[in-house]
Amino acid sequence: MPDNFIETALPGVFLIEPGVFPDNRGFFMETYHKGRYSGGGIDETFVQDNYSHSRRGTLRGLHYQLEHAQAKLIYVITGEIFDVAVDIRKGSPTFGRWIGDYLSAENRRQIFIPEGFAHGFCVLSDEADVIYKCTDFYTPGDEYGIFWSDPEIKIEWPVKDVVLSDKDGRNPRLSDVADDVLPKYDG
Numbered sequence: 001m002p003d004n005f006i007e008t009a010l011p012g013v014f015l016i017e018p019g020v021f022p023d024n025r026g027f028f029m030e031t032y033h034k035g036r037y038s039g040g041g042i043d044e045t046f047v048q049d050n051y052s053h054s055r056r057g058t059l060r061g062l063h064y065q066l067e068h069a070q071a072k073l074i075y076v077i078t079g080e081i082f083d084v085a086v087d088i089r090k091g092s093p094t095f096g097r098w099i100g101d102y103l104s105a106e107n108r109r110q111i112f113i114p115e116g117f118a119h120g121f122c123v124l125s126d127e128a129d130v131i132y133k134c135t136d137f138y139t140p141g142d143e144y145g146i147f148w149s150d151p152e153i154k155i156e157w158p159v160k161d162v163v164l165s166d167k168d169g170r171n172p173r174l175s176d177v178a179d180d181v182l183p184k185y186d187g
Contacts, residue, residue, distance in 0.1 A: 003033075005040035008099045013085050013117065014041060015101055016073075016110040029108065031075060032133065042112050044071050046133040054123045054130070059162040061120015062086055062146040062171065066181055068139040069115035072132045079128030080104035081121040082158050086146065088174060089116040092185035096174060098155050103130075116183040118146045122159045144181055145171035 004017040016037075020029045030036075032046070052060065061084065064070075074083055084100040102124075103109050113119050121130065148164065149155070150173045 003036050003040060005042075007041075010085060010087055010094050010097060010099050010117070012114040013099055014112040016040070016042075016112060018108060018110065020108055031110070031131070032073065037073075042073070044073075044135045046073065046135055048134045048137050050132050050134065050138075052130040052132075054128055055163070056123055056126050057159055057161055057163045059120065059122040059148055059157065059159065059164055059168070061168065062118035062148055063120065064088065064116075064118045064144050064146075064183070065136065065139060065142045066144060066183060067142050068136040069183060071112070071114045071135040072119055073110060073112050074103065074119075074121070074130060074132040075108070075110040076103045076105050077129045077131060078105050079123065079125035080106070081123055081125075081128050081130060083111050083121040084119070084155055084157075085111065085113040086118040086120075086153060086155070086174075087116070088118050088146065088177075088182055089185035090179055090182045091187075092116070095185070096153055098153055100155065116185070120148060122157055122162065124158060144177070146177065147171045147173050150174050
């Protein structure tokens with residue numbers, strides 16, 4: 001089965017259904033292949049992989065870096081999450097809009113989120129293990145966030161009682177973020 005790259009309502013954000021090759025032992029899949037992903041519209045160089053283990057109800061986000069902006073390729077190896085991208089590029093025609101989708105070990109879907117978007121996810125299974133590739137390194141001091149339940153963005157999170165870090169609980173609403181700490185839309 002070949003890879004399937006699905007465009008979303010936010011230009012540059014893709015859902016990916018990688019080719020999966022099952023047999024009597026289980027299955028095999030490539031989680032990333034530069035040539036095929038480039039052919040699907042994702043022509044990035046990834047420099048860091050991150051691994052996150054979280055329990056049910058955990059909500060991580062909405063995060064972004066500015067000077068060291070990161071595009072991300074996210075997938076789940078155990079459990080299920082609802083993954084969200086929010087366009088926070090000042091001047092973008094889709095500024096403040098979001099998309100979300102369910103990623104799981106079962107459906108093996110991935111999401112690609114380009115630079116200029118805030119990213120977050122919540123855990124729907126008892127536990128979830130999430131891997132995400134990044135195009136720049138994590139840089140302390142260059143990390144920013146948007147409040148996960150910003151009433152102007154209106155993300156429809158499929159969880160009720162969220163488990164947040166103290167830092168994520170203090171993130172500002174998008175309308176309260178100064179223009180100089182938002183990415184710019186370059187058309």
